[in-house]
Structure formats: structure tokens, C-alpha cells
Amino acid sequence: MGSVLLIEDDDRIRLSLSMALEDEGYTAHAVATAEEGLEAQRNDPADTVLVDLMLPGMDGFECIRQLRRVDDVPIIVVSARDDTHDIVAGLEAGADDYIVKPVAVKELAARLRALRRRARAVAPAVSVAAFGDLEILPEAGEVRLHGEPVAVTRTEFRLLCELAEHPGQVLSRQQLLQRVWGYEIGDERLVDVHVGRLRHKIEDVPGAPRHLVTVRGLGYKLQR
Amino acid sequence: MGSVLLIEDDDRIRLSLSMALEDEGYTAHAVATAEEGLEAQRNDPADTVLVDLMLPGMDGFECIRQLRRVDDVPIIVVSARDDTHDIVAGLEAGADDYIVKPVAVKELAARLRALRRRARAVAPAVSVAAFGDLEILPEAGEVRLHGEPVAVTRTEFRLLCELAEHPGQVLSRQQLLQRVWGYEIGDERLVDVHVGRLRHKIEDVPGAPRHLVTVRGLGYKLQR
DNA sequence: GGCCGTATGACAGTCGGGTGACAAACCCCG
């Protein structure tokens, strides 16, 4: 549904907030320092960031400014400091919202939803994942090969998206069954069949998989 | 620089806030009731709205919902009620932010800036959308095919507009039900029927959808 | 060569979407 990066140095708050976020259905990734947060956002961007202002090392203000350089991710400040001066400074640094601790989880959740609603409306940025001459347009529900649309079924599309979200990384049949089909257990051959069908559509030279590669004994991966 | 619509029934607050807003460089238009506010937004849309929750007649929550029907203008609630329940309700009704009175003008200004920054990138509602030989004129409430006007019913028109606002993007039946009909839940087949009717009118070759495309398992999209 | 893991083709059941019919709701006039 959505991923949230939480940057907060207080262990207790970090833990309880990230649990609350998971309860709300988000995938939460929690770190304790600004540096770790920036690192995380660069490697595996979350689509919302919660950040504390008082952090060891690089402080929250600077962290926000740096995050803004990485991408246009929505940012909410979660801070114990409640005076106008701090709120203004946080927002001016580039945050979208500011919540004062102690946090009412319900309010946080509502503000998150509001912000995400707004950010989504603004950026119909059709994200495109490209693997050589293979493009995946999740928003459009479309796959293109050499710029030409390819007819792909829903399951194939989800499978492809799942693989595309972890480029170059091997995903086991188990993981794919779980993430694409929602099966906890099931016949792993099922994955093979769909991979085969997908290959026929997106690999132009039959029998020479260039993007969708089998890793014997482990699973499949999508590479450039 | 920017215009703000202020909906607030308390004379003193209305006056002082609108002066503060003008000081910040905004063009402020202040009204005392939700009804006046909606009227104003319909006739001469401001690009941000501040609204109080406790209003005579139609209350703030309903006002927000109605505003959302008019356009996607950024909305900030300004209210004396500070409990979580109200904040959540305000945001869920469609507001983007919530400030508790008494208002620190500096904070209000900063939140306004943050929200406008976020909302700025929004694509201005195009007055004419063209999809090949298909033109949509939202202002005129008209659809043309090969330059010839086509008779389209109100529902069909709204459906078409909704799709046209997200060119190339798949919209699920759920989303369409919600945005076109305002239904939170409902029979998804309803969408199919109207899409079918619309197709008959705007696709000249029957059975060969060129613009209004079905994406199996996902929804519909409008493409060039 | 034998074995294990993978590819592939065929098949039947299921699902999703298109469509025409129909009745209720609505609207415009007289």
C-alpha cells in the first residue's frame, strides 16, 4: 500500500510509531539517524518520510534539506518542540507538515493520508521502470518492448512489477507466490508457467532470456 | 501572488486574519458562511481555502466535502477545537491541514507556503483535452468527434472528463465510482455499462476501442 | 548416464467484461 521511512533516535518512540504505522497498513522502515535515513531514501525510496528534529549528528532541519535534494517525497516532522519558531523553521526547510509529540496515532495517520492524497494528485508522474528496451508503466498498466505496447495479462503484469521492484535481485518462487498471488503455500511450478508465458511476450529472441533470467535452484530475477 | 478564500464566521478573527494574509502578500476574500464560500469558490476560485469548522448553517466538514466536489483546491482548517477526533474528521473530510486557534500568524503563513509548494505542481485543469480526433471541452460541456459535436449525457461526460484528467493512466472501477458518482461502495458493473454507452458515441469503429481502453483486471484508461 | 530442476504444450474450469433488455427516476413542457 505505501511505505514510510521513520527517522527517530528515541528507541521507544521509534518502535511504537513503526508498529502503529504497520497497523495502519504501511510498510515502515525505521532508522535512528539522519545519515541512515538519507542513505535509506537514496537506496530504496519510501513514499513518505517522518522525521524527528532533534537527532544526534546531523539535525532534522539539515536532514530535511538533504532529503529534498534526493527527491520530492512528502515529509512530516514529528517533534517535541512546539513553539512557532521551530514549526516555521521545519516547514521552511521543506517539510510538508509538522506534528507535536506526544503523537496521537490517529492524527498522524489522518495527516499521512491527507498528505499522500495531495502528493498523489500532484504528481501523476508516470513512473517508468526501464530494463533496456523493456519499459514498465505501472500507472498505465502497460508494458512496452521497443516502445511498442505488449499485451500482458494481469498476473503476468504483477509478476513483472514484483520482479522490477527488485532489479537484479533473485526472488524465490516462494516469495513470488506470496507477493504476486498472496499464497502462503502453493505449487511452485505455477510460477514457472507464468514466467514462461511472460518470456514469450517480452523476450524477442525466444530461448534467449535477456531480462527475465532463471537462477537455477534459487528463483528468477529481472536484469537490464 | 496568490488568492486565499477565508470562511470564518467570527467577525474579529475574519478581519484580523484577512489583514494578516494581505500582509503576507495574498489576495484575501473573506466570507462568513459555508454557503457564501462555496458560491465564491465556484464563481471565482481562490487557490487556497481556509475554513473554520464551527459555522452557522452548513458546518465546516460538509463545507469541505462540497468544496472537494468543486475542485482540488488546497484546504486548511482553522478551528478552536483541538481534540484528535475533530482533527481526524477534518482531514478525512478532505482538508490538507489543520491549525488550532489561536492562530500564530507566522505558522499559518508557513503552513500555507508548504501546502502551496506541494500543490503548485498540479496540472492546471486543461480547458480543452484532445485525444486524436476526440476533443473534450469541459467549460462548454461539449464533446466533439472529428470536430462534430456529439450528444453525451451528464454522467457520460463526467466519466469522460475524469478519464481525460489522467491521460494514459488506468483508473479502477472503484476510483471511477467514487469520483464520478461519489459512491464509496457500489456495483462496479455500473461503470462497465456507462463505458459501453460512451464508447458507442465516441468510438467511430464499433468493436475497436481506440481511445477508451479496457485494461483487464485493472480498469479503464483514455489514451491518444 | 542418471538425477534433479526447469521449460513447455495442452486442457478444462473460471472469471471478467460487453451487451441488450427493462423499469425506475428524472426532466422538460404544455
Place this chain on the structure above:
DNA sequence: CGGGGTTTGTCACCCGACTGTCATACGGCC
């Protein structure tokens, strides 16, 4: 207020596409 036409939402049916299963063929690796 009433009547005819239009629009809207519901339903049932049909068809083709998709899915999961299975049996079999293939191919690398020890």
C-alpha cells in the same frame, strides 16, 4: 399537474480470455 421522452441503474446472459494443473520433454550438473 400530467405525459412523453430521456437518462440512469440493475440484471442476466454470453463469450472470449485467463488461470491453474498436469504430463511430458528438455538440459545442465555430478
